Amino acid sequence: MSLRLVRPEDRRYPALRSTYTTAGAPAAIALPESAAEVAAAIAHGRERGLDIAVRSGGHGLAGTSTNRGGLVIDLSALHDVAVADPAARLVRVGAGARWADVAAALHPHGLAISSGDHGNVGVGGIATGGGVGWLARWYGLTIDHVRAAEVVLADGRIVRADAEHDPELLWAVRGAGAGAGIVTAFEIEAARVRDVGVAQLLVAADQDGAALRRWASALREAPRELTSEVIMLHNGRSPVMRVTAVVAGGDPRRVREIVEPLRRIGKVLDHRVDRAPYPVLLPPSHKHPNVAQQPVTITNGLLPAMDGDAAEAVMALVRSGRALVQLRSLGGAIHDVDRGATAYPHRHQHTLVLASMFPPDGRAELDAAWRVLAGRVDGAYGNFEGRRDRPAFARVYPGPTGERVAAAWRRYDPGAVFRPYPI
Structure with a gap:
């Protein structure tokens, strides 16, 4: 079987070697067009003793989708999106598709899959790691609706994993799919939604975190149609909350009713509410090349509650001016799933806090700034965690979940070909 490989001397190499955040220098990049070619790429890397990185084509914030001197298996050619069963809303999605492609393909059918907040994000990474998207409180995580997967194992076998065929896989x-094999396609149950309400607000952020507490409280009490994200910005000496709120369903009166409590969380500097087709949130214009244009170091934590101490800690991190701080609302449908039903066990937390640091600052500076929050968070979301050590594994996969994940990785990948964390 012929295997398409891009090497450093190839003119395509500069456009393929990196992720959005990380400059890579792999010995070669494989561009498989089928599961069988993925298996051939794995064999190629193993025979030559190369480290293997897997890229589904998107951002790759954690930086693990490229390497130096190894083999990158780029799944971007596996990008087909098709409605396999309209009545069951079952969609087959190639792991190399980006969410802009998925949103555009499903919209004519009145369907959507909640995942990510940017159209350039790749399907494979999120659909094996979690999937916190614009409809998360209403739809749940992406992984909660994955009904089957086509997986290429480290030994080259191509297998189907579903409720009847290898449910443990x-x-x-x-x-925790990154350590089990390479998923080439998913069967995902989509949601029936065509339009959404989108509110955007700029809110003055109190130094003690009062506005932040009110935002979190409003989300906990809100109907689950509402999902929100906050990006903390600096406006001179005063921090500002840029709040985006998405309501599943586009009825204008219902949207205004659900969004109204957010206008009372603090001094509103600007706001607007619109109705839009869901793909507007993930437009094709997001699909830019990924050439390490935004180097970043990231970490995150999950908060069970945004109490006074937690809010003050978040604001202390913001006031340090060292990190970009983002928050995402959880709860709702995410909490409907038993913590043991998937390899993502974080089913009681209400807020995800993400901190990003940009050059010249790096890991040491981020760790120092994060200490104000480190003792208050409970768990972490793997796709937003840049560390790949044992403590990070314990945060992402705590307790019994971690034991089961480690056992699954050893079973399906005994040679540690894909191992994202030491176990």
């Missing part, structure tokens, strides 16, 4: 794929 399906369990691992949904939250």
Whole structure:
């Protein structure tokens, strides 16, 4: 079987070697067009003793989708999106598709899959790691709706994982798939939604975190149609909350009713509410090349509650001016799933806090700034965690979940070909 490989002397190499955040220098990049070619790429890397990185084509914030001196298996050619069963809303999605492609393909059918907040994000990474998207409180995580997966194992076998065929592999794929094999396609149950309400607000952020607490409280009490994200910005000496709120369903009166409590969380500097087709949130214009244009170091934590101490800690991190701080609302449908049902066990937390640091600052500076929050968070979301050590594994996969994940990785990948964390 012929295997397309791009090497450093190839003119395509500069456009393929990196992720959005990380400059890579692999010995070669494989561009498979089928699961069989993925298996051939794995064999090629193993025979030559190369480290293997897997890229589904998107951002790759954690930086693990490229390497130096190894082999990158780029899944971007596996990008087909098709409605396999309209009545069951079952969609087959190639792991190399980006969410802009998925949103555009499903919209004519009145369907959507909640995942990510940017159209350039790749399907494979999120659909094996979690999937916190614009409809998360209403729809749940992406992994909660993965019904089957086509997986290429380290030994080259191509297998199907579903509730009847290897359910343990399906369990691992949904939250810890990066260490089990390479998923080439997913069968995902989509949601029936065409339009959404989108509110954007600029809110003055109190130094003690009062506005932040009110935002979190409003989300906990809100109907689950509402999902929100906050980006903390600096406006001179005063921090500002840029709040984006998405309501599943586009009825204008219902949207205004659900969004109204957010206008009372603090001094509103600007706001607007619109109705839009869901793909507007993930437009094709997002699909830019990924050439390490935004180097970043990231970490995150999950907060069970945004109490006074937690809010003050977040604001202390913001006031340090060292990190970009983002928050995403959880709860709702995410909490409907038993913590043992998937390899993502974080089913009681209400807020995800993400901190990003940009050059010249790096890991040491981020760790120092994060200490103010480190003792208050409970767990972490793997796709937003740049560390790949044992403590990070314990945060992402705590307790019994970690033991089961480690056992699954050893079973399906005994040679540690794909191992994202030491176990």
